[in-house]
Amino acid sequence: MSALREVLRRMLFMRRFEEAVIALFERGDFEGHYHVYIGQEATALGALDAIPPTDYMYTTHRNHGHLLARGADPTGLMAEILGKVGGLVGGRGGSYHAAWPEGLVPVTSALVAGNIPQAAGTALAIKRKGTDQLVVCWFGDGAVEEGAFYETMNLSAMWKLPVLYLCENNSVPAPYRAMGQYPSSTHAARSLTDVVAPFGIPGHVVDGTDYEAVRQLVTELAARCRQGDGPQFVEARTSRWPGSYGLWPAQTGGPFDVRWVWEPAGAPEEVREWTASSDPIVLLGQRLAAAGQLDPEGLSQLDQEVKGEVATVVEEALAQEDAPAAQTLAHVFADR
Ligand SMILES: Cc1ncc(C[n+]2csc(CCOP(=O)(O)OP(=O)(O)O)c2C)c(N)n1
Numbered sequence: 053m054s055a056l057r058e059v060l061r062r063m064l065f066m067r068r069f070e071e072a073v074i075a076l077f078e079r080g081d082f083e084g085h086y087h088v089y090i091g092q093e094a095t096a097l098g099a100l101d102a103i104p105p106t107d108y109m110y111t112t113h114r115n116h117g118h119l120l121a122r123g124a125d126p127t128g129l130m131a132e133i134l135g136k137v138g139g140l141v142g143g144r145g146g147s148y149h150a151a152w153p154e155g156l157v158p159v160t161s162a163l164v165a166g167n168i169p170q171a172a173g174t175a176l177a178i179k180r181k182g183t184d185q186l187v188v189c190w191f192g193d194g195a196v197e198e199g200a201f202y203e204t205m206n207l208s209a210m211w212k213l214p215v216l217y218l219c220e221n222n223s224v225p226a227p228y229r230a231m232g233q234y235p236s237s238t239h240a241a242r243s244l245t246d247v248v249a250p251f252g253i254p255g256h257v258v259d260g261t262d263y264e265a266v267r268q269l270v271t272e273l274a275a276r277c278r279q280g281d282g283p284q285f286v287e288a289r290t291s292r293w294p295g296s297y298g299l300w301p302a303q304t305g306g307p308f309d310v311r312w313v314w315e316p317a318g319a320p321e322e323v324r325e326w327t328a329s330s331d332p333i334v335l336l337g338q339r340l341a342a343a344g345q346l347d348p349e350g351l352s353q354l355d356q357e358v359k360g361e362v363a364t365v366v367e368e369a370l371a372q373e374d375a376p377a378a379q380t381l382a383h384v385f386a387d388r
């Protein structure tokens with residue numbers, strides 16, 4: 053199997069995993085708010101394939117894809133989302149606060165931009181210890197509107213901290229994904245990369261639907277960070293998946309159908325345009341097909357395998373005990 057075909061398989065796994073999360077929520081198997089990473093799969097895989105497991109990672113409310121791409125156990129993540137005892141953080145965090153301390157994902161902040169100073173703090177500790185690790189810090193375009201972002205850009209630039217700031221701008225229309233300037237509708241700057249320029253932090257734009265482009269850029273920037281050049285800022289552009297909208301995710305258009313790789317026009321109206329122009333699975337599938345490395349039967353078989361793996365994950369997570377209520381406050385107060 054070619055390396056990119058394996059990437060496609062991993063993207064499909066992430067997609068089917070989150071479709072299962074949606075189905076479990078709709079069935080009432082867990083409560084609370086959650087966010088899916090559908091449509092951004094290529095960004096997490098491209099970036100994290102360029103980063104060894106010895107580096108730290110901080111993620112956000114949209115963390116499922118980051119954790120899976122990082123190599124967290126899918127059953128542990130599913131159990132965490134469901135509030136089960138075998139969850140990545142004992143079922144206490146749920147979707148919003150899923151983390152993986154053993155995998156150097158120490159904590160997840162539900163506050164937009166809350167993880168940015170935490171990432172810089174870890175980078176300061178790394179610098180003081182003198183190791184050659186770095187910190188990957190994920191956040192959305194919304195975080196660039198928060199005060200914590202600016203304070204942290206200033207300090208991390210002054211102290212030349214080894215942090216890779218990976219901003220996923222998921223609100224860019226498809227034609228602007230690989231272009232230079234793109235004005236945000238919620239930010240006065242002409243482009244998000246302009247925002248870090250006064251701090252002397254280099255800003256880079258990449259098409260977040262392009263696994264190879266993201267991987268190549270992050271490989272280069274990680275090397276610069278590691279050699280002491282200080283922070284780097286990436287704006288990875290994706291186009292928001294229209295299948296999930298409103299405050300409470302609801303899957304309009306239904307689950308992804310692998311036949312849309314060959315016939316995106318066959319997708320339901322709600323997701324048709326996005327499927328054709330912006331779905332990273334469709335875009336990579338089409339590339340592989342054009343190179344003679346993928347055919348409809350092969351993809352369908354891959355999908356069946358992945359669906360089977362996800363079904364096992366769901367079954368094993370559901371079979372676990374609920375996390376005991378008495379442990380809810382464990383690790384919250386120093387005296388417990
Ligand atoms: C400080 C703060 N304000 C508001 C919220 C509510 N909230 C949760 S996600 C979100 C949108 C964040 O947008 P962005 O950073 O672009 O991430 P995206 O959801 O698009 O991935 C908001 C406003 C929050 N969690 N924290």
Ligand SMILES: [Mg+2]
Binds near residue numbers: 194220223
């Ligand atoms: Mg956003």
